[in-house]
Amino acid sequence: MKRFEYRTLDVSANRGFWGGKVDIQELTDELNRLGREGWEIASSVDLNWGNGSSRNVLIMLKRELS
Secondary structure (H helix, E strand, O other), rough: OOOEEEEEEEEEEOOOOOOOOHHHHHHHHHHHHHHOHHHHHHHHOOOOOOOOOEHHHHHHHEOOOO
16 A cells, blocks of 8 residues: 655745745745655645635645655
């Protein structure tokens, strides 16, 4: 039976005057770094601040245990 470990990445979206912006390049770099360590995205959720703005994005990652 496969076994996994999990990790949660909390990405702040509090950039800009009104907030709700994620630094896409920073997020891409971090996801690529984690991918090289064997992590893959299992799920993600936007923590809505209201009026279409995001407060945070939670990304759940998993990797198989050897």
